[in-house]
Amino acid sequence: MKIPVLCSQCTSHTPDIQEINKHSRSIHVTDSIVYRLECPKGHIEFLVLKHFAHEILFEIGAQAIEDGYYREAISSFTSSLERFYEFFIRITCEFDRVDKDEFNKAWRTISSLSERQLGAYIFRYLSHFGQAPAAPNNKIKTLRNKVIHKGYIPSRNEALNYGERILNEIMPILLELRDKNEFSFSTYCNEYLWDIYQNTVSENKGYQVSQSDNPFILNWNRLNFECSGEKINLDKRLKQRPKCYSVANI
Numbered sequence: 001m002k003i004p005v006l007c008s009q010c011t012s013h014t015p016d017i018q019e020i021n022k023h024s025r026s027i028h029v030t031d032s033i034v035y036r037l038e039c040p041k042g043h044i045e046f047l048v049l050k051h052f053a054h055e056i057l058f059e060i061g062a063q064a065i066e067d068g069y070y071r072e073a074i075s076s077f078t079s080s081l082e083r084f085y086e087f088f089i090r091i092t093c094e095f096d097r098v099d100k101d102e103f104n105k106a107w108r109t110i111s112s113l114s115e116r117q118l119g120a121y122i123f124r125y126l127s128h129f130g131q132a133p134a135a136p137n138n139k140i141k142t143l144r145n146k147v148i149h150k151g152y153i154p155s156r157n158e159a160l161n162y163g164e165r166i167l168n169e170i171m172p173i174l175l176e177l178r179d180k181n182e183f184s185f186s187t188y189c190n191e192y193l194w195d196i197y198q199n200t201v202s203e204n205k206g207y208q209v210s211q212s213d214n215p216f217i218l219n220w221n222r223l224n225f226e227c228s229g230e231k232i233n234l235d236k237r238l239k240q241r242p243k244c245y246s247v248a249n250i
């Protein structure tokens, strides 16, 4: 998946949108949320994505469906859910004022074991909200194992339904997290990403550093759009997505 970017130095004095579009380029998304950009004129800038790993991975899954890579969609949606469990564990430990060093010590013991992370998530949910979370949908695990371990090639419909199930796992919990901790939820997200932005600024003195908030399907900063009560299915969300993220659109 790629994200379009503009060189701010080439476009800062140009009000003409067509002229600005001539300077449009793109970055290919990697594991980092910080990107070094260099335009054809040699201007160097840095870009920090205002997104968490589960948001980016879900969007890569959505893009894979759009581009026809259904196995890859299922793999990315699965990783999105796993990283969302990590996000939940981290943010609720922050809400409950768990010491950061102690958290890191504990996290190291489960950081490469997804089943342990799922167990940690279930009990973190229980201790934070005082009730057990809904059991994860069994169909998720069945199809995931078939695709990842047995080389099964799913159809578009199977990938779409799988993404829908993952979205239905994540979105209600995100909204619950936000609604029950409204101020601290946005404060945590803002501060976490602001620290990365500030580190990028201090490590690259003299260079322009900007932040990029994209209209991804999962986006902590746009949860207000989810409050209308209307349930929007993944198929409809895919139709509403910008087309610019596809690597097929060179």
Ligand SMILES: [Zn+2]
Residues within 6 Å of the ligand: 007, 008, 009, 010, 039, 040, 041, 042, 043
């Ligand atoms: Zn430039």
